Amino acid sequence: MTVSSAARTQVGLTAIAAARWRWPEVVFWLLAASTILLFPNRYLILTEIAWLALFAMSLDLILGYAGILSLGHAAFFGFGGYAAGLLALHHIVDEPVLALVVAGLAAMLLGFVTSFLVMRGSDLTRLMVTLGIALLLRELANRFSNITGGSDGLQGIEMQPILGLFSFDLYGKVGFIYCLVVLFILVLLARRIVHSPFGLSLRAIRNNPLRASAIGIPVNRRLVAIYTIAAFFAGVAGALSTQTTALASLDGFAFDRSADLMLVLIIGGTGYLYGGLIGAVIFKLLQELFSTITPQYWQFWIGAVLVVIVLIGRERMQRWVMFVPRLIAAKLSRGKTPAALPEGDTP
Amino acid sequence: MTAIALETKNLEKAFGGLRVTRDLSLQIRAGARHALIGPNGAGKTTVINLLTGVLKPNSGSIMLEGRDITNLPVHQRVLRGLSRTFQINQLYPDMTPLETVGLAVSEHLGHGRDWWRRMGTRSEINDEIAENLARFGLLDVMNERTATLPYGKQRLLALAVAIATKPRVLLLDEPAAGVPESERHDILAAVEGLPRDVTVLLIEHDMDLVFSFADRISVLVAGGLLVEGPPDEVARDPRVKAVYLGEGADA
Numbered sequence: 001m002t003v004s005s006a007a008r009t010q011v012g013l014t015a016i017a018a019a020r021w022r023w024p025e026v027v028f029w030l031l032a033a034s035t036i037l038l039f040p041n042r043y044l045i046l047t048e049i050a051w052l053a054l055f056a057m058s059l060d061l062i063l064g065y066a067g068i069l070s071l072g073h074a075a076f077f078g079f080g081g082y083a084a085g086l087l088a089l090h091h092i093v094d095e096p097v098l099a100l101v102v103a104g105l106a107a108m109l110l111g112f113v114t115s116f117l118v119m120r121g122s123d124l125t126r127l128m129v130t131l132g133i134a135l136l137l138r139e140l141a142n143r144f145s146n147i148t149g150g151s152d153g154l155q156g157i158e159m160q161p162i163l164g165l166f167s168f169d170l171y172g173k174v175g176f177i178y179c180l181v182v183l184f185i186l187v188l189l190a191r192r193i194v195h196s197p198f199g200l201s202l203r204a205i206r207n208n209p210l211r212a213s214a215i216g217i218p219v220n221r222r223l224v225a226i227y228t229i230a231a232f233f234a235g236v237a238g239a240l241s242t243q244t245t246a247l248a249s250l251d252g253f254a255f256d257r258s259a260d261l262m263l264v265l266i267i268g269g270t271g272y273l274y275g276g277l278i279g280a281v282i283f284k285l286l287q288e289l290f291s292t293i294t295p296q297y298w299q300f301w302i303g304a305v306l307v308v309i310v311l312i313g314r315e316r317m318q319r320w321v322m323f324v325p326r327l328i329a330a331k332l333s334r335g336k337t338p339a340a341l342p343e344g345d346t347p
Numbered sequence: 348m349t350a351i352a353l354e355t356k357n358l359e360k361a362f363g364g365l366r367v368t369r370d371l372s373l374q375i376r377a378g379a380r381h382a383l384i385g386p387n388g389a390g391k392t393t394v395i396n397l398l399t400g401v402l403k404p405n406s407g408s409i410m411l412e413g414r415d416i417t418n419l420p421v422h423q424r425v426l427r428g429l430s431r432t433f434q435i436n437q438l439y440p441d442m443t444p445l446e447t448v449g450l451a452v453s454e455h456l457g458h459g460r461d462w463w464r465r466m467g468t469r470s471e472i473n474d475e476i477a478e479n480l481a482r483f484g485l486l487d488v489m490n491e492r493t494a495t496l497p498y499g500k501q502r503l504l505a506l507a508v509a510i511a512t513k514p515r516v517l518l519l520d521e522p523a524a525g526v527p528e529s530e531r532h533d534i535l536a537a538v539e540g541l542p543r544d545v546t547v548l549l550i551e552h553d554m555d556l557v558f559s560f561a562d563r564i565s566v567l568v569a570g571g572l573l574v575e576g577p578p579d580e581v582a583r584d585p586r587v588k589a590v591y592l593g594e595g596a597d598a
Binding site: 003007008009010011012013014015016017018019192193195196197198199200201203204207208210211212213214215216217218219221222225229 | 399401420421422423425426430431433437438439440441442445446449450451453454455458459460461462463464465466467468470472473474476477478480481486489490508509511512
């Protein structure tokens with residue numbers, strides 16, 4: 001059967017269109033960049049938001065795209081953090097960007113090795129296995145205090161200038177710009193991944209693994225691959241946190257950190273890459289707000305917000321928030337289909 | 348003698364003490380339109396699951412074009428040329444036909460692990476997707492969510508995906524089940540129009556479809572082979588009549 005070349009071209013264009021930039025994405029990055037100028041006194045929290053966003057996106061890659069539940073994602077964050085700390089402390093790799101990559105690769109290796117444990121079993125087993133791995137690593141870091149500094153953490157890290165050009169300053173401006181640039185580059189990479197045939201096959205696996213294997217997808221191999229990639233992202237996030245605070249501590253592995261990450265994704269949504277980013281912004285702002293109002297009980301309010309989110313439903317809230325921007329977009333592109341915020345599936 | 352596309356030798360499967368497949372030896376000739384029929388509970392679904400690799404047999408072997416595939420995992424059987432459609436619609440509700448077929452084509456062409464290039468940037472994949480969608484009349488709905496498609500279109504998509512894996516042998520699991528009368532014709536036409544070089548094993552309740560489509564029929568009863576032969580012979584066979592009359596109420 002012959003098909004017109006128009007149809008072939010149409011298929012290609014339609015497929016590519018799924019990966020094109022949408023205006024909310026552009027707005028998001030413009031806003032992110034503008035914070036450099038708008039909030040010169042808030043670089044520390046902005047920096048935290050940036051690496052938390054990266055960390056959350058990493059979990060989104062395995063949870064939102066591949067459907068792997070994890071309560072121990074901090075394992076890779078902590079590992080990357082310590083790796084970056086040790087590299088700088090012992091002057092093994094002094095240049096921060098190179099150290100960042102090396103730390104990410106170290107976490108990636110850990111991800112690859114542990115992925116085979118995670119492949120076994122169902123969701124509940126995975127929760128327990130991932131949780132167990134993070135706890136194990138934390139205790140190992142505690143035990144080998146001659147290397148890790150134990151409960152005091154790695155101290156006395158001195159960061160060299162980025163690329164030999166930009167020194168980390170006291171106000172954290174360079175640190176924040178550094179984190180933001182790394183975040184942006186890794187989002188670009190993640191976009192590539194999720195819009196590739198590989199990324200598409202992950203969505204198929206999350207949806208129905210049996211069906212996926214029935215169309216020729218090697219399910220386990222794909223899951224190992226994305227788990228390994230996500231570990232790299234998480235490792236880089238951990239390394240960023242170490243490099244910008246000049247500290248690596250056992251907190252990096254803490255259960256709280258993995259659990260917070262779940263909250264971030266519940267707030268932001270999964271399966272469209274920006275859930276982790278938006279979630280990180282909202283989570284940190286809420287945390288900041290509540291801890292100013294009630295320094296001791298801020299977690300109560302975070303809990304309350306969570307309950308409200310789950311009860312109202314994120315999609316409904318998204319509709320409320322996006323009502324005005326969408327109205328404007330519809331007016332601007334009259335006649336054309338209004339651009340839509342890429343919405344994820346509810347987890 | 349013509350080549351055998353798919354063969355089972357003394358296949359056995361038991362769940363606990365229940366033997367659901369008994370000493371089953373089937374031979375499906377290359378290019379055949381073979382039907383596997385049997386009353387409810389005869390073990391047809393188990394046979395499909397054994398053939399596709401979802402279940403492992405207790406004993407016996409399965410040969411695809413002369414090569415033993417008994418111990419291969421599901422996806423490798425697909426890549427070797429043994430595909431299936433699903434009985435219940437198990438398509439991806441949130442994906443478009445373009446994406447669903449694109450998945451199968453990407454895997455088949457060996458680009459499934461390609462994580463760097465975006466979908467739609469390889470012309471060989473695009474061409475195959477376009478050809479496949481055109482064959483099944485899905486070009487106009489290629490960018491709609493599967494969940495929003497009419498049931499008949501979804502059935503066609505299930506066929507399209509199976510064909511997109513370029514099977515040598517295709518297992519059709521009740522392709523017309525639950526399709527409204529108005530859309531039946533499209534399905535039947537698509538089934539009739541499957542490429543002749545693809546060997547088809549049809550598992551079906553609908554006797555009209557079986558007798559209009561199949562050139563050979565195997566009747567499965569209680570997990571074992573009762574009768575095998577050309578349609579007219581099978582139709583006349585008193586044992587087959589007895590089996591079907593016996594459970595005629597729910598046929």
